[in-house]
Amino acid sequence: MIHFIILFLICFLPCAALGAGEVNDTPKVYDVVIVGGGIAGLTAAYNLDDYDVLLLEMKKEVGGRASTGQYRTVSFARGAEYLGKPEDALAEMIDELGLTLREIPAPADIVFRGGKFYVGELGKARLLVEKSNIGEFNRFARRLQEMYDTYDEIPDISLKGELARMDNITAKQWFDENHFPQIYHEVYNVTARGLFGAALDEISALAVLPEFAFDFDGFEGVDDEDELALELSETDGSTGMYTFDKGIGAIPVALSQDLGDSIRTNTRVTAIARVGELFEVSCIENGNKELSYRAEAVIIATSAAVALDIGDGALSGRQRQLLSSVEYAPYATIALFSDSPIFDKGFDLAIEDGNILTDIYYASWVADHYLPRKGENRDAWGSVICAAPKSYRDHSLLELSDKELLSEVLVAIDKVLPGSSAHVVGHEITRFRHGFPVMTPGSYQRMVELDKVDGQGLILAGDYLIYPTFEAAASSGYLAAEKAIEWLSD
Ligand SMILES: Cc1cc2nc3c(=O)[nH]c(=O)nc-3n(C[C@H](O)[C@H](O)[C@H](O)COP(=O)(O)OP(=O)(O)OC[C@H]3O[C@@H](n4cnc5c(N)ncnc54)[C@H](O)[C@@H]3O)c2cc1C
Numbered sequence: 001m002i003h004f005i006i007l008f009l010i011c012f013l014p015c016a017a018l019g020a021g022e023v024n025d026t027p028k029v030y031d032v033v034i035v036g037g038g039i040a041g042l043t044a045a046y047n048l049d050d051y052d053v054l055l056l057e058m059k060k061e062v063g064g065r066a067s068t069g070q071y072r073t074v075s076f077a078r079g080a081e082y083l084g085k086p087e088d089a090l091a092e093m094i095d096e097l098g099l100t101l102r103e104i105p106a107p108a109d110i111v112f113r114g115g116k117f118y119v120g121e122l123g124k125a126r127l128l129v130e131k132s133n134i135g136e137f138n139r140f141a142r143r144l145q146e147m148y149d150t151y152d153e154i155p156d157i158s159l160k161g162e163l164a165r166m167d168n169i170t171a172k173q174w175f176d177e178n179h180f181p182q183i184y185h186e187v188y189n190v191t192a193r194g195l196f197g198a199a200l201d202e203i204s205a206l207a208v209l210p211e212f213a214f215d216f217d218g219f220e221g222v223d224d225e226d227e228l229a230l231e232l233s234e235t236d237g238s239t240g241m242y243t244f245d246k247g248i249g250a251i252p253v254a255l256s257q258d259l260g261d262s263i264r265t266n267t268r269v270t271a272i273a274r275v276g277e278l279f280e281v282s283c284i285e286n287g288n289k290e291l292s293y294r295a296e297a298v299i300i301a302t303s304a305a306v307a308l309d310i311g312d313g314a315l316s317g318r319q320r321q322l323l324s325s326v327e328y329a330p331y332a333t334i335a336l337f338s339d340s341p342i343f344d345k346g347f348d349l350a351i352e353d354g355n356i357l358t359d360i361y362y363a364s365w366v367a368d369h370y371l372p373r374k375g376e377n378r379d380a381w382g383s384v385i386c387a388a389p390k391s392y393r394d395h396s397l398l399e400l401s402d403k404e405l406l407s408e409v410l411v412a413i414d415k416v417l418p419g420s421s422a423h424v425v426g427h428e429i430t431r432f433r434h435g436f437p438v439m440t441p442g443s444y445q446r447m448v449e450l451d452k453v454d455g456q457g458l459i460l461a462g463d464y465l466i467y468p469t470f471e472a473a474a475s476s477g478y479l480a481a482e483k484a485i486e487w488l489s490d
Helices: 001-012 039-046 088-096 121-132 134-151 161-170 169-178 182-196 205-216 225-233 251-262 304-310 317-323 365-370 372-376 403-414 441-454 470-489
Strands: 029-035 053-058 068-071 073-079 109-113 118-119 267-275 278-285 291-298 328-340 348-351 355-362 381-387 424-437 459-460
Touching: 029 039, 029 278, 039 053, 039 251, 039 470, 053 225, 053 251, 053 267, 053 291, 068 424, 073 118, 073 182, 073 328, 073 470, 088 251, 088 424, 109 121, 109 225, 118 121, 118 355, 118 381, 121 134, 121 182, 121 205, 121 225, 134 225, 161 205, 169 182, 169 205, 182 205, 182 348, 182 355, 251 304, 251 403, 267 291, 278 403, 278 459, 291 304, 291 328, 291 470, 304 317, 304 424, 317 441, 328 348, 348 403, 355 403, 365 372, 403 424
Parallel strands: 029 053, 029 291, 109 348, 291 459
Antiparallel strands: 068 073, 109 118, 267 278, 278 291, 328 381, 328 424, 348 355, 355 381
């Protein structure tokens, strides 16, 4: 049926198949059409600048899960908040785009638990020692380091031995088999929910433990609490977390300026089909205008679920099978604007487990540090509340009305920061049906398989192919561009 509609469009509606500004009867054939203007799709387009490329994005702006909003003088992240130190293709792109990277000043992390705030780089360490003992903490930190060292072998993922085992067990199983006290589960369960929208018993040990190890990078163990305090005070103040004055969204904005007319926004792709040697990409522009574009190669840079839906007629059986095994966690962020800061003592305040909210980010933390004079004219303050499901299978975040979600969040922030809801003067809610691809057990194995599949010109990009972070999504776009070039040159 899809083929029939496409043939109909090609034969009888030639004008509909034209790109904007084209006047010929013969529809133009692009080298590559890219679906999705998140960082994966944008990076792919950027690395295909010698080719004739068209990127289609359904929203009115690019950026996807890494877009930045603006409320009066406050820039705030709707999704991605920070990066690790960018490397390779991403670092090069940031440099070429002329963007100034800012290291997030310390304290970047503060943990709230039992009415207390544990401040600083190793605040979590202090909390864990206080709630267990120094010996348990040393054992835990060392086991994480060992895990981290093993992880260095990725991405040479042959996934043998211990790596394969860690891919196949959940993080909770790892905590259980090491007999760590319950407090460790609680502290890291909320970390996993905040970072990936999934609980410790849902996410693969291999996927999440290196993330936890990052907290104690270089920590060699201590004999007593005095030594721990000394170790804590010896930190150099660097956080290893980065952003831009206007948030991570500065990258998609700069890329969209750089790519100019190669991007068409407000264009939702509905289907992709193979027509002879080419691909036919059908879409709806501005909510009502049906169009189609032809290309020699297509990069689908959306979530796996969307790729499966729109690519149904063109994906191989193996691609479909692997894509259908990717599960997603829903997620929401609630930006609260206030007449005075709700919390301005650090970048990320992590809340104890059991709440709808996992983190409160202070939106102006970086601006306060790097652009202090601008702060003098500040007419509002912003905090971004992360609302994560208790389990990725729980979709209530998508089902609550805006009013219900806001009211739950305001009650929750008052429990942590009493009286703060009274200062809220505005808000913006962003919901993500496909917030994070969940790295369920076996997901590394699945990635290896997905990478091996030859899509015959239909190429996949997106964070679910590597790791659910901005930088990994950018890498997937870079790799997709390489695959497209290889396909075009064959
Ligand atoms: C709340 C939240 C916080 C996060 N925080 C961080 C963080 O601090 N650091 C970090 O590294 N990572 C973070 N991440 C993860 C990071 O944002 C993502 O891994 C990354 O942005 C994914 O990029 P992507 O291009 O793969 O997907 P997306 O950004 O989702 O891009 C896909 C694009 O495709 C478009 N699209 C979908 N369907 C169609 C269609 N039919 N036609 C046309 N276009 C379509 C979408 O509108 C979207 O723009 C966070 C994610 C969330 C949800």
